[in-house]
Amino acid sequence: GEPLFDRVAFIGIGLIGSSMARAIAKLGLAREIVCSARSQATCDKALELGLVARASTDAASVVADADLVVLCAPVGAYAAIAPVIGPRLRPGAIVTDVGSVKQAVIRDVAPYLPEGVHLVPGHPVAGTEHSGPEAGFAELFENRWCILTPPPGANEAAVDKVAEMWRRFGSNLEFMEASHHDKVLAITSHLPHLIAYTIVGTATDLEEDTKSEVIKFSAGGFRDFTRIAASDPVMWRDVFLNNREAVLEIIQRFNEDLTALQRAIRWGEGDKLEELFTRTRAIRRGVIDAKQA
Amino acid sequence: GEPLFDRVAFIGIGLIGSSMARAIAKLGLAREIVCSARSQATCDKALELGLVARASTDAASVVADADLVVLCAPVGAYAAIAPVIGPRLRPGAIVTDVGSVKQAVIRDVAPYLPEGVHLVPGHPVAGTEHSGPEAGFAELFENRWCILTPPPGANEAAVDKVAEMWRRFGSNLEFMEASHHDKVLAITSHLPHLIAYTIVGTATDLEEDTKSEVIKFSAGGFRDFTRIAASDPVMWRDVFLNNREAVLEIIQRFNEDLTALQRAIRWGEGDKLEELFTRTRAIRRGVIDAKQA
Ligand SMILES: NC(=O)c1ccc[n+]([C@@H]2O[C@H](COP(=O)([O-])OP(=O)(O)OC[C@H]3O[C@@H](n4cnc5c(N)ncnc54)[C@H](OP(=O)(O)O)[C@@H]3O)[C@@H](O)[C@H]2O)c1
Ligand SMILES: NC(=O)c1ccc[n+]([C@@H]2O[C@H](COP(=O)([O-])OP(=O)(O)OC[C@H]3O[C@@H](n4cnc5c(N)ncnc54)[C@H](OP(=O)(O)O)[C@@H]3O)[C@@H](O)[C@H]2O)c1
Numbered sequence: 019g020e021p022l023f024d025r026v027a028f029i030g031i032g033l034i035g036s037s038m039a040r041a042i043a044k045l046g047l048a049r050e051i052v053c054s055a056r057s058q059a060t061c062d063k064a065l066e067l068g069l070v071a072r073a074s075t076d077a078a079s080v081v082a083d084a085d086l087v088v089l090c091a092p093v094g095a096y097a098a099i100a101p102v103i104g105p106r107l108r109p110g111a112i113v114t115d116v117g118s119v120k121q122a123v124i125r126d127v128a129p130y131l132p133e134g135v136h137l138v139p140g141h142p143v144a145g146t147e148h149s150g151p152e153a154g155f156a157e158l159f160e161n162r163w164c165i166l167t168p169p170p171g172a173n174e175a176a177v178d179k180v181a182e183m184w185r186r187f188g189s190n191l192e193f194m195e196a197s198h199h200d201k202v203l204a205i206t207s208h209l210p211h212l213i214a215y216t217i218v219g220t221a222t223d224l225e226e227d228t229k230s231e232v233i234k235f236s237a238g239g240f241r242d243f244t245r246i247a248a249s250d251p252v253m254w255r256d257v258f259l260n261n262r263e264a265v266l267e268i269i270q271r272f273n274e275d276l277t278a279l280q281r282a283i284r285w286g287e288g289d290k291l292e293e294l295f296t297r298t299r300a301i302r303r304g305v306i307d308a309k310q311a
Numbered sequence: 312g313e314p315l316f317d318r319v320a321f322i323g324i325g326l327i328g329s330s331m332a333r334a335i336a337k338l339g340l341a342r343e344i345v346c347s348a349r350s351q352a353t354c355d356k357a358l359e360l361g362l363v364a365r366a367s368t369d370a371a372s373v374v375a376d377a378d379l380v381v382l383c384a385p386v387g388a389y390a391a392i393a394p395v396i397g398p399r400l401r402p403g404a405i406v407t408d409v410g411s412v413k414q415a416v417i418r419d420v421a422p423y424l425p426e427g428v429h430l431v432p433g434h435p436v437a438g439t440e441h442s443g444p445e446a447g448f449a450e451l452f453e454n455r456w457c458i459l460t461p462p463p464g465a466n467e468a469a470v471d472k473v474a475e476m477w478r479r480f481g482s483n484l485e486f487m488e489a490s491h492h493d494k495v496l497a498i499t500s501h502l503p504h505l506i507a508y509t510i511v512g513t514a515t516d517l518e519e520d521t522k523s524e525v526i527k528f529s530a531g532g533f534r535d536f537t538r539i540a541a542s543d544p545v546m547w548r549d550v551f552l553n554n555r556e557a558v559l560e561i562i563q564r565f566n567e568d569l570t571a572l573q574r575a576i577r578w579g580e581g582d583k584l585e586e587l588f589t590r591t592r593a594i595r596r597g598v599i600d601a602k603q604a
Contacts, residue, residue: 094581118531143528147595162530192527202524205514207531213506214532216569218591220561221498223568231495233597234485235436237455238411238500239507241598242535248595251588258576258584268513269573273566275516276509280562283551288387291551295544298511302440302541304526305534 021049022183027084028053029077029099031064032250033146034116035090036154039069041187044156052080056091063151078106086179089115089127094256097126104130112176114138118203118253120167120196122260128169136176139196140166141203142189149250160188161309167196204264208257209272212265214246215254314342315476320377321346322370322392324357325543326439327409328383329447332362334480337449345373349384356444371399379473382408382420387549390419397423405469407431411496411546413460413489415553421462429469432489433459434496435482442543453481454602460489497557501550502565505558507539508547 026048028035035053042048053070054077055061061073074080081087081103089096096117107113113135117123120139128137144162146153164184168177181191194202221232221240232240258265282290305311319341321328328346335341346363347370348354354366367373374380374396382389389410400406406428410416413432421430437455439446457477461470474484487495514525514533525533551558575583598604 143530145531163528165528202521202528203531205517205521206525206528206533209513210510210532210536212572213510213569215588215591216572217502217506217565218594219572219587220502220565220568222590222594223564224498228495228498229594230597232499233594233601233603235456235458235495235499236598236601236603237436238438238496239503239539240499241603242539243503244591244595244598245604246532246535247588247591249588251585251592254588255581255584259579259581262576262579265576266573269569269576271516272510272513273569275513276506276562276566279505279509279512280559283555283558283562286552286555288548288552291548292544294512295508295540295542295547297515298508298537298540299544301511301515301522301526302537304523305529305537308526308529310526310529310534311538 021047022179022186023048023086025050025052025084026086026088027080028070029081029087029089029103030091030095031055031060031069031151032090033149033153034142035088036064036067036069036151037156037158038088038090038116038187040154040156041159043069045186047183047186048086052084054080060151067151069151077103082106083108085111087111087113089113089117092250092253092256093117093119093123093260094252096123100127100130104132107132107135109134112136112138112180114140114180116140116142118207118257119261120199124167124169124196136173138166138168138172138177138180140164140180140184141199142184143207147245147248149253157188159184162189163192164189165192165194165199167194167199169196200261200264204261204268208261208265209268211246211249211254212258212269213272214243217243218247314340315472315479316341316379318343318345318377319379319381320373321363322374322380322382322396323384323388324348324353324362324444325383326442326446327435328381329357329360329362329444330449330451331381331383331409331480333447333449334452335476336362338479340476340479341379345377347373353444360444362444370396375399376401378404380404380406382406382410385543385546385549386410386412386416386553387545389416393420393423397425400425400428402427405429405431405473407433407473409433409435411500411550412554413492417460417462417489429466431459431461431465431470431473433457433473433477434492435477436500440538440541442546450481452477455482456485457482458485458487458492460487460492462489493554493557497554497561501554501558502561504539504542504547505551505562506565507536510536511540
């Protein structure tokens with residue numbers, strides 16, 4: 019297809035950034051791709067992998083001539099990145115991102131963007147438990163949803179261009195208000211990760227003997243949680259710190275439901291257990307029907 | 312190899328029973344396989360699939376000439392099955408099982424076994440979220456652990472024979488006290504299932520709109536829980552009712568740990584979150600190194 023962009027600059031190039039860079043290169047969506055990362059090692063790795071034409075630890079220097087800037091760092095880093103890149107953005111440039119929370123991103127980035135620079139926040143609902151530029155692959159976004167949360171009054175042409183990029187990646191597009199995004203993702207992503215971290219954490223506190231048995235016999239269900247709880251610690255720290263209210267509210271509901279199950283077990287109320295365990299099967303069918311399994 | 316058994320009788324022939332029947336047939340470990348199931352439909356299906364030479368809803372009639380009887384029904388059914396089959400077991404017969412809890416099984420079955428019949432309780436730590444005789448496959452147990460919990464004074468020859476069967480299936484054998492089994496599995500299997508049921512249950516209580524969004528965007532982590540929470544409701548009801556104490560104890564610990572995380576999020580204690588999220592990665596490495604991933 020026709021290139022959509024002249025120069026795309028990634029700020030952060032780990033799992034998500036490098037997957038996008040690979041997809042852009044594969045599909046010929048940009049004439050040049052450049053990047054910045056926190057460490058020189060990651061910049062070197064991105065060059066070595068042939069993901070980018072230029073890489074620098076100085077974010078300001080790579081955004082200067084970019085018509086698309088994609089923030090792909092942990093969301094907690096945005097507040098420091100935005101004031102650095104803001105003054106160097108050229109008029110008409112689009113700034114988008116892939117952060118797992120959206121209200122905080124708008125809060126931290128929008129104030130630093132000059133007139134004529136367009137903010138189109140986004141979140142691809144796709145990922146793995148691996149991180150870094152070597153973990154990415156061009157097909158990561160195929161048949162997955164990408165949610166865009168343009169603030170009221172966002173530039174339509176800019177939104178269309180970002181949407182078109184995701185469509186070319188093979189994603190399905192969805193538009194939402196940032197606050198709604200943060201509520202829905204608190205349930206579908208943030209709570210599951212928190213619970214997985216908790217349960218694996220509970221196991222790390224056991225005596226050594228029991229801990230090695232837990233690992234040995236993990237095929238009974240536990241191992242699936244260990245995979246989720248192997249996700250990047252900094253990324254997830256930032257998600258929870260930046261979606262505090264929605265996450266705390268859903269933990270509260272989860273807690274109430276767990277307490278009810280606990281009581282049912284304590285009092286031997288088999289009917290209640292069976293009723294819930296039957297109800298949850300319908301959701302699985304929904305996930306399979308929606309081709310998200 | 313040489314057949315280990317003359318006639319093997321399965322009481323219950325769903326995912327686990329039918330996987331064992333397939334493995335026994337494939338490896339030629341028995342001269343004949345027969346079964347009983349609760350419903351005529353399952354008996355018919357087992358015959359149609361060629362899993363057994365004979366099938367009956369009357370458990371007593373199939374165990375009469377068996378030298379190995381394998382209980383593969385939900386553990387809550389054992390208390391009704393044992394008094395039915397007990398009087399028909401022939402001297403020297405071995406009774407084993409695959410139930411996910413072990414103390415309750417010994418409690419419910421042992422009292423009904425006549426002199427000279429040997430009880431060797433077992434639990435293959437392998438499974439899927441599917442159930443019924445069509446869901447099984449001969450390779451289910453390969454490279455998975457099988458835990459045997461023979462009571463003190465169990466017949467050694469009988470234990471050896473059951474262990475040999477699992478080795479031929481490709482499983483690794485482990486011997487444990489039943490009470491220890493129930494504690495370890497409460498962590499590695501029962502709690503993960505309970506948590507998955509809870510979180511998916513929490514989602515089923517949401518308004519219709521949000522619920523359909525949760526399904527749509529489930530790739531963020533939630534979908535893995537829906538798979539676990541699609542497991543058989545009766546089987547899991549019976550597990551929780553029959554391993555009440557160990558499960559309640561581990562829920563208690565989990566709750567404390569979740570409360571601590573909740574506080575860390577509320578008070579913005581990023582260091583605590585990051586520290587835990589880093590610690591849990593080590594367990595994942597353990598699971599991968601133990602080839603249980
Ligand atoms: N992983 C997922 O499943 C997933 C899914 C959807 C969205 N997301 C979102 O995608 C973003 C990136 O996640 P990821 O999985 O790609 O992470 P990742 O693989 O860990 O990569 C993060 C990248 O950001 C850079 N970085 C870190 N701190 C920085 C800072 N202070 N300033 C500038 N760059 C910095 C890192 O550079 P160094 O290597 O030099 O540290 C690295 O290149 C996050 O906002 C996350 O919420 C992730
Ligand atoms: N699924 C797993 O991941 C897994 C893993 C390890 C151990 N286990 C244990 O294996 C056992 C069987 O589980 P499964 O997954 O194979 O279950 P399943 O696929 O649901 O099959 C259960 C079988 O038991 C029969 N049954 C049910 N109630 C019965 C009763 N009251 N009397 C006689 N037969 C009855 C069923 O017959 P109908 O079809 O006629 O109802 C069916 O043939 C359980 O004790 C479970 O704890 C399961």
